[in-house]
Structure formats: structure tokens, C-alpha cells
Amino acid sequence: MLQAILIGLIGALGQLDSVIGSLYTFRPIVTGFLVGVVLGDIKTGLILGATLELFFIGSISMGAYIPPDALVGGVLATAFAIHGGLGVEAALALAMPIAVISMGFKNVIYALTTAICAKADDYAAKGNTTGINVIHFGISGIKMLNAFAWCFLGYYLGADVVVNLICGLPEQIVTGLEIAGGILPALGFALLLNMVLNKRSLPYYFLGFVLAASFDASIITVLIIAIIIVVAIWERSKGKEADVNEDF
């Protein structure tokens, strides 16, 4: 019970992110760690959190796109997996369905929010900033309550059900899930690729890949090489533009 409340609070804390500056504390890499702390297995929490972060890497709100809810999906999938000792694969398979369902309910809240926000115009007309701010922060309170309810109830009511369900599966299906777990990050990456892909930077994607594949380069090595290339390109273009634009 106490653990379930704490899991719920992690959800609320993740939602608080929008009040404290959109710091991205609601992402699975952060919540996974916190769930690990609550359930007494920090190492697994970190690994699950990082894996789910990669899986949800393309699920971000850019512009007005509302992505699957990586907060509730990440918290519950990590909590279920640690609770039942299920492993990364099960967490990956569970996270997206949970995130999509939670997103659906969130949309209902957003619709409700629109109705409440209309009241803010009346307060503005009276110069009542307190009224405007009560609405502004009150709404985030509603959202926090929603995230708390999902994570708390999901864990309190669902943890044993989900774990028993998965543990009762035949061995070959479990192995199949493990394999799917290896494949699924590719799906998350494809979503991100869809957002960031452009022809000019595409060769550098393959350069980063080859450095990792053929030379086993670390991420730091790859970043240093990337910065060297950027500087080299800037230096060259500087030489070309020197006559045209003396300011740079």
C-alpha cells in the first residue's frame, strides 16, 4: 500500500514538471530511477528507465502533437517489471499500450481544461490576476491528481494481475517477448528519425553508426568527432564568405 502511494506520487511529481519549468523530469529515465528507489532495486530501475527512455525517444510533444503518455507508461511498466522480476522485455511490451490508454484519458482532461480556462478571460477583464493564476495552477493540480490516480491504482490493483499473467505464459512466448524487447527500441528510434530526418544530416547518422559498429567508439568519442567536423565546416565556410560578410 505504501509502495503504491509512493508510485502514485512519482506520477504526480512527473506531472509537476510542467510547473517547475518543463525540465523533462517526467521522462522514463528519471521516473525509472525513482521507481527503483521506491521498490528497493535501484539498478534495475535505472536499466529499465534508460531502456524505456530510448523506446519513448520519439514520443515527445513537438508543436501541438500529443504523444503517448511516457510518464504513466514508464512508471507503471517499470514498477510492474521490478515487482515481478519480469525483465526489460516485458517492460517494453507493456509500456506502449499503457501509454496510449493513458493518453486517451489525458485528452479528456485537456478538453475539460479548455472549458475551465474560458473563465480566465472574465478574471482578466476585472484585472484579477489571482483568479487567472488559481485557474492556471489549479489545472496542473487536476493533472497531477490524474497522474497520481493512474500510477497508484495501476500499481495497487494491477501489479499482481499483470505479473501473474506474464509468469503464466508458456516459455516460448516469454522467449519471443524477449526477442521483441530487443527489436522494440528500433521502433522508438524510427519515430524519432521521422521527426529529425533531413537529407543534409543523414550521412552523419551513418558516420555515427559506422564509428560505433566498426571501431567500437564510445559516445564521447563520437561527440568529439562531431564537434571537430562542425568546426571544420564553419572554418571552411568562413574562408569562403570572408569577402561577402565581414562581420563573421
Place this chain on the structure above:
Amino acid sequence: MKTSNDGKKLTKKDLQEIAWRSLPLEASWHYERQQHLGFCFSLQKALKKIYEGQPEKYIDALKRHTGEFFNTAPQAQPFISGLVCAMEEENAAVDDFDVSTISAIKVALIGPCAGIFDAIFLSTIRIIGTAVGASFCMQGNPLGVAIFLLAYNVPAFICRFLGVGLGYHTGAQFITNLEASGMLGKFKDAAALVAMMAFGWMTKNYVGLTLGYTFGPEGAEMTVQGVLDSIIPGLTSLGLVWLFWYLLTKKKMSVMVALVLTVVFAIAGTYLGIF
């Protein structure tokens, strides 16, 4: 647009307060007007000071910023707030100021600002932070969480606190200069280059599928994985990412369908002994 440098009412402290008050920008986000209340919240104190002794204009300004749609990258919002304050000040100083220019400049700025800052923060810094942070977390090191958060937020706070002053003092001119110099495009290209290299690295290291299927004569069996690895290690990972990319963008497959297909494929493959 002209913003004269004399007669500025807001002090450095006032501007910093705008930056602090910009933190809860997305607290009441919703579909219709999105960040409008958060934007209004960031300006309230400054507007009160700007319109001291002009209650009607003050209420007009509150109505303006509460009522109007607003949505941009959180890191860019203080810049826009600063710029809007400079214009509100002009409105306070003269009687026949056309307030519709304030709304117009807001509308003109939110899109490009979101584009630039999302490209920098979401598509670049976040990916690099994730790549480095996750590599620590995968080994069970909580330092990875701190790296992820600091990588993303230290630049974000710098942008907020520098941005508000830039917006207030140099205003729209800053954007015009930046565009004219071509620096913006160069910067975006550079950011994309670094992000894509990190992303390529992640494709090799964070997607894992091993094909256990063997073929060839007994005693000299070869594994499919062995053959692929001898070409380039990690070729299966690369292939998978692009296969999903093709299905999602070219075939318009939904993420859930792709997820279910993957699980079905993996289980079927296990029964058939492909893996």
C-alpha cells in the same frame, strides 16, 4: 518595429522575475489556447509596473495575453516575453499606439521560435543527453539521470535568462539580424549534424537482435548473425530501424500496430527457430 532605448522601466531584477515566472509555462496546457495562461503569468508583474497609473491599459494588456493563443518552445518564451514588454512600454508611453502590432509580433514569433528551439533542445541536446545518460544508467549508475537532466536544463536556463534581456533590449531587431547573417541556419545544421551522429551511435548500441538461425553443412554451420556481422556489426539493428521508419512514414502504419506485429513476429519466430 522600433524600440527606443530610453525610457525603459523594467530593471534587470524585473526581467529576471519574468524568466522565473516563465517556468510554469505549460502548467495549464490545453488544446485550444495552449500556453496562454502561462504566458500571461510570466508577464503579470511586469505589466503592473509598466502600466502603473493606467488601470485601463493594464486590464487591456491582461485581456490581450490571457485571451490570445500562445504556444512555443518553453526555452524561447522569456525572449518573447521580454520583447512583448518592450512593446507594451511603448503603448504605455503614447496614446495612439496600435496594440494589434503586439499581437501580430507574438503570432509572428511563436512558430519560428518553436522551430529553432525544438530543433536545438528536443532534437539535439535531448538526444545527446539521452545517449550519454543512458549509457551510464545501463550500467546501473545513477549519474546517468543527473547527466540527462543537466545536459537538457543548463542550456535551457541560460536561454531563459539571457533571452528575456535580449528580447527586451534588442527586440525584433535581434531576430532580423540573426536571419540576415545566416547564422541561424548554420547553427541548426551544426546541431543536426551532432545529433545525427549521436543517433547513429545509439542505433548500433541500443537496438539488439541476435539471429540464431544456422545453415550450411554439419560441422561447418554458419549463423546468419555471423555472416551479417562480418559485413558490418550491427547491420540487423540498422536494418530494423529503417524498416520501422519505412512502415511508419511510407506505409502510414500506426505505432500500436507496429508494436503488436513485432511481438507476434517475435513469438512466431521463436516457434520456428529463427532466433
